[in-house]
Amino acid sequence: MSAAFNPFERLKNSLTKTKDNLVGRITQVVMRRKIDDDLLDELEEILIEADVGVKATMRLIEAVKEKARERRLTEGDEVIGLLKEEISEILSRKKEPLETEAEIKPVIWLIVGVNGVGKTTTVGKMATRFAADGKQVMIAACDTFRAAAIEQVGIWAERSGVDMIRSQHGADPAAVAFDAASAARARGIDMLLVDTAGRLHTKANLMEELKKIRRVVEKAAPGASVYSKLIIDGTTGQNALSQVKVFTDAVGCDGLIVTKLDGTAKGGVMIAVAEELGVPVDFIGIGEGIDDIQRFEPQQFAEALFA
Numbered sequence: 001m002s003a004a005f006n007p008f009e010r011l012k013n014s015l016t017k018t019k020d021n022l023v024g025r026i027t028q029v030v031m032r033r034k035i036d037d038d039l040l041d042e043l044e045e046i047l048i049e050a051d052v053g054v055k056a057t058m059r060l061i062e063a064v065k066e067k068a069r070e071r072r073l074t075e076g077d078e079v080i081g082l083l084k085e086e087i088s089e090i091l092s093r094k095k096e097p098l099e100t101e102a103e104i105k106p107v108i109w110l111i112v113g114v115n116g117v118g119k120t121t122t123v124g125k126m127a128t129r130f131a132a133d134g135k136q137v138m139i140a141a142c143d144t145f146r147a148a149a150i151e152q153v154g155i156w157a158e159r160s161g162v163d164m165i166r167s168q169h170g171a172d173p174a175a176v177a178f179d180a181a182s183a184a185r186a187r188g189i190d191m192l193l194v195d196t197a198g199r200l201h202t203k204a205n206l207m208e209e210l211k212k213i214r215r216v217v218e219k220a221a222p223g224a225s226v227y228s229k230l231i232i233d234g235t236t237g238q239n240a241l242s243q244v245k246v247f248t249d250a251v252g253c254d255g256l257i258v259t260k261l262d263g264t265a266k267g268g269v270m271i272a273v274a275e276e277l278g279v280p281v282d283f284i285g286i287g288e289g290i291d292d293i294q295r296f297e298p299q300q301f302a303e304a305l306f307a
């Protein structure tokens with residue numbers, strides 16, 4: 001398989017900056033050194049600067065200390081293997097599985113998140129992916145607030161060859177959601193992807209609107225499996241974490257999709273997310289293209305970081 005089509009190679013290439021900023025810097029520091037307090041201090045600084053977060057950083061430093069003692073390791077470069085082990089373990093923390101067996105059609109994903117994080121792009125990518133899996137997919141264009149949002153998601157619907165329910169700019173987003181959920185139910189659709197606004201007049205407005213959308217789709221498609229998927233932007237590092245609580249309080253959060261991991265040095269945030277949040281990462285966005293999305297596989301991600 002050529003590098004361009006091999007998913008692991010693509011992941012690895014997209015993580016280049018994060019790899020340089022994290023593993024690259026660590027590698028430079030540990031070479032020809034002994035494992036001692038000074039070295040651990042320097043490691044701590046690198047981890048914090050790479051957006052790994054205080055909690056995961058402390059855990060990693062403790063693990064390195066402990067394991068080095070147990071295994072009687074003294075050489076600095078042995079730290080890399082220890083870190084890889086522990087990062088892999090943090091990323092792999094058991095979370096709820098993505099799909100449950102008892103899903104009732106239509107499965108509805110509310111795609112939520114602050115403005116510009118990549119919601120609409122993710123809707124397009126996921127529509128394509130689900131359609132390729134042989135699912136009947138529909139998109140609901142519920143960002144009626146931002147000018148041109150409907151056209152934008154319309155282009156993705158066309159590209160992925162799926163139906164879209166829309167209204168005009170300024171229409172009530174909950175009404176669009178209601179129509180879409182009703183249509184999805186009537187037409188036996190497998191997956192309904194709801195694109196939502198990232199900004200309304202105020203943040204409180206937005207949260208109220210999202211709650212309403214959730215309520216109406218549950219009403220229009222009784223018993224359907226409804227999930228809130230929160231999109232966070234990997235380039236914002238630690239800041240992305242604070243959004244999780246706000247959205248969880250409003251509409252729940254059944255899974256995260258972390259976008260823009262390509263071209264950012266802040267990909268260490270994935271480790272912070274795994275350590276600090278009880279929510280699984282379902283997918284990661286690694287580019288602007290239609291198939292630049294991958295299932296998040298913890299082991300593979302750790303391998304790619306250290307490859």
Ligand SMILES: Nc1nc2c(ncn2[C@@H]2O[C@H](COP(=O)(O)OP(=O)(O)OP(=O)(O)O)[C@@H](O)[C@H]2O)c(=O)[nH]1
Nearest residue numbers: 115116117118119120121198259260285286287288
């Ligand atoms: N490099 C990269 N860019 C991405 C990724 N996902 C989205 N983008 C880009 O991020 C920008 C914003 O994406 P949108 O999908 O419009 O974001 P949104 O959350 O729908 O934005 P609003 O509707 O304005 O809230 C676009 O330029 C996308 O191409 C990704 O995984 N990698």
Ligand SMILES: [Mg+2]
Nearest residue numbers: 119120143149
């Ligand atoms: Mg959008």
